[in-house]
Amino acid sequence: MATVASPAFDVETIKSDFPLLDRVQAGRKIVFLDSAASSQRPRSVLNAMDDYYQTTHANVHRGVYAIAEEATRRYEEARLLAGRLINAPDPAREIIFTKNVTEAYNLVAYSWGRKNLHDGDVIVLTETEHHANLVPWLMLQEERKITIRYIAMDDDYRLDLSDIEAVVDGAKLVSVTAASNVLGTITDLEPITRAAHRAGALVMADGAQLVPHRRVDVQALDVDLLGYTGHKLMGPTGIGVLWARAEILEEMPPFLGGGEMISDVRLDGFSTTDIPWKFEAGTPPIAEAVGLGAAITYLESIGIDNIAAHEQSLTNYAIRSLQERFDEIEIFGPGADAERRGGVISFRFGDIHPHDVAQVLDEHAVCVRAGHHCAKPLMRRLGVNATTRASLYLYNDEHDIDALVAGLEGVRKMFS
Amino acid sequence: MAGLEDLYREIILDHYRSPRNRGELPTPPAVRVEGFNPLCGDEIVLYLDVENGSVRDVKISGQGCSISQSSASMMTAAIKGKDIAEVRGLIRSFKSMMTIHEAQLEPDGARDEPAALVDPDSFGELAALQGVVKFPVRIKCATLSWNTLVQALDELETKAMNSDS
Ligand SMILES: Cc1ncc(COP(=O)(O)O)c(C=O)c1O
Numbered sequence: 001m002a003t004v005a006s007p008a009f010d011v012e013t014i015k016s017d018f019p020l021l022d023r024v025q026a027g028r029k030i031v032f033l034d035s036a037a038s039s040q041r042p043r044s045v046l047n048a049m050d051d052y053y054q055t056t057h058a059n060v061h062r063g064v065y066a067i068a069e070e071a072t073r074r075y076e077e078a079r080l081l082a083g084r085l086i087n088a089p090d091p092a093r094e095i096i097f098t099k100n101v102t103e104a105y106n107l108v109a110y111s112w113g114r115k116n117l118h119d120g121d122v123i124v125l126t127e128t129e130h131h132a133n134l135v136p137w138l139m140l141q142e143e144r145k146i147t148i149r150y151i152a153m154d155d156d157y158r159l160d161l162s163d164i165e166a167v168v169d170g171a172k173l174v175s176v177t178a179a180s181n182v183l184g185t186i187t188d189l190e191p192i193t194r195a196a197h198r199a200g201a202l203v204m205a206d207g208a209q210l211v212p213h214r215r216v217d218v219q220a221l222d223v224d225l226l227g228y229t230g231h232k233l234m235g236p237t238g239i240g241v242l243w244a245r246a247e248i249l250e251e252m253p254p255f256l257g258g259g260e261m262i263s264d265v266r267l268d269g270f271s272t273t274d275i276p277w278k279f280e281a282g283t284p285p286i287a288e289a290v291g292l293g294a295a296i297t298y299l300e301s302i303g304i305d306n307i308a309a310h311e312q313s314l315t316n317y318a319i320r321s322l323q324e325r326f327d328e329i330e331i332f333g334p335g336a337d338a339e340r341r342g343g344v345i346s347f348r349f350g351d352i353h354p355h356d357v358a359q360v361l362d363e364h365a366v367c368v369r370a371g372h373h374c375a376k377p378l379m380r381r382l383g384v385n386a387t388t389r390a391s392l393y394l395y396n397d398e399h400d401i402d403a404l405v406a407g408l409e410g411v412r413k414m415f416s
Numbered sequence: 417m418a419g420l421e422d423l424y425r426e427i428i429l430d431h432y433r434s435p436r437n438r439g440e441l442p443t444p445p446a447v448r449v450e451g452f453n454p455l456c457g458d459e460i461v462l463y464l465d466v467e468n469g470s471v472r473d474v475k476i477s478g479q480g481c482s483i484s485q486s487s488a489s490m491m492t493a494a495i496k497g498k499d500i501a502e503v504r505g506l507i508r509s510f511k512s513m514m515t516i517h518e519a520q521l522e523p524d525g526a527r528d529e530p531a532a533l534v535d536p537d538s539f540g541e542l543a544a545l546q547g548v549v550k551f552p553v554r555i556k557c558a559t560l561s562w563n564t565l566v567q568a569l570d571e572l573e574t575k576a577m578n579s580d581s
Contacts, residue, residue, distance in 0.1 A: 352482075353479075353480065354481075355481035355482075355483070355554070355557065356482045356483075359420070359423065359554070360420060363420050371455065385479055386458075414420070414424060414429075415429070415482065
């Protein structure tokens with residue numbers, strides 16, 4: 001039953017770093033399989049935020065007294081950590097903190113979109129997008145006659161890139177999920193960036209489901225913008241990250257206006273300050289940045305490659321266990337041992353509704369997600385209203401998968 | 417803590433496994449109204465045929481979880497043949513059964529037996545849905561068909577008013 005991973009990687013020890021995973025529900029220890037919605041956070045993140053509030057809190061970039069300077073330093077250090085995690089070339093200038101990654105994409109659609117997209121312009125998204133990288137563009141489309149083309153999903157639950165050259169032809173932006181929060185598919189970005197750049201388009205990747213789980217190097221991937229969100233990466237809620245190449249950010253007009261983002265304000269106008277602060281109006285999420293920094297430090301202490309290897313073997317174990325045990329299961333995503341596949345497992349369980357599946361699993365203290373996962377166009381493409389989704393992270397082990405299987409036996413019994 | 421047996425009563429599972437009055441009705445004379453549960457993406461379609469002030473026929477199609485499907489099935493059985501005033505009364509009683517009163521939610525989140533708000537005897541099988549109140553996120557599933565029914569009745573009323581004038 002031992003999980004196969006590097007010897008340095010010990011799930012028992014990791015689990016014990018996460019206070020919430022000690023929670024007992026109806027006499028059973030919680031089995032948390034919903035990290036794609038939001039992960040849990042280790043004690044070191046909670047302590048860092050507590051410590052910040054207890055010893056250091058003051059507003060940033062304002063006071064000249066010692067704790068204000070220290071708060072500013074801790075906030076800016078978090079920015080560097082957030083940038084180095086994805087190998088951003090210039091983290092101090094290229095990382096913008098937002099309240100979540102949804103805000104990051106709204107920022108891009110509002111600021112870059114309004115500046116660069118005019119009637120007749122084309123952007124490219126995919127039919128597998130989370131609403132966060134879809135609705136902001138649809139909002140822009142209500143205002144301007146832009147055309148949105150969609151890269152389709154093929155029958156292997158991957159993006160159909162067979163005519164990518166034609167799809168991106170004439171586009172100004174190609175914005176795609178780097179890893180699907182429904183299918184578990186990890187996008188092969190290389191052919192997309194190659195075709196997009198040849199067509200003169202920028203490429204934005206939604207890293208919400210990739211950055212917490214795999215090594216991401218924005219320079220090697222050759223993307224131009226990328227977002228991720230703190231709470232899926234063991235950090236707190238209330239903080240998201242937008243990275244974009246400095247030249248892109250410099251050309252973009254501000255998003256929200258107010259304090260922090262200006263260099264001068266007169267009664268008849270204003271001028272903006274430098275990036276990244278130009279995009280951080282008002283008091284930023286300081287404690288959240290400190291928490292995110294601690295989460296990244298924790299993640300790096302375990303090692304992202306170890307996490308990826310662990311998740312991969314556990315994903316294979318999960319898919320095999322489910323398919324061996326249940327004829328009625330249909331997994332919407334690449335199969336066991338598939339390449340470029342993350343630990344998100346969405347499925348149909350016979351004709352039992354996902355809500356009922358999740359409800360009975362809850363009785364077994366197994367936490368999974370039931371619903372459309374903020375990807376309604378993809379649900380339509382899959383021909384369902386909703387799916388049940390189990391998603392894995394570094395603190396999950398084979399016992400968790402066995403508990404899921406046992407819970408599903410209970411579901412089957414209840415509704416057959 | 418509420419147990420699953422409070423939610424998945426045998427009658428509920430029975431209506432889920434063999435739903436009553438599933439299908440469609442020709443429109444007109446029936447009206448057709450769609451209801452959505454944005455939480456789970458469930459959709460139901462209600463066909464309501466009212467003649468001389470009473471429900472001549474009613475049918476349900478669409479998809480949903482066991483709670484929304486069985487609630488819809490029981491609803492159709494309960495309203496078929498009833499006059500509109502009775503149906504409106506039943507809707508009111510059902511909705512009040514499905515209302516969580518804050519006093520019933522313990523501060524520690526424990527889900528307590530809700531006070532009897534309506535006489536369960538007047539309710540027949542529908543009383544089985546009372547346990548849903550202990551699972552607040554599922555209340556929307558139970559009320560989906562009922563809200564759709566209200567919409568259908570309102571639509572019929574508007575139509576009647578327009579044709580009167
Ligand atoms: C792929 C993907 N993109 C974007 C988001 C949005 O994240 P947030 O709600 O933190 O803005 C999510 C999470 O729900 C996601 O899974």
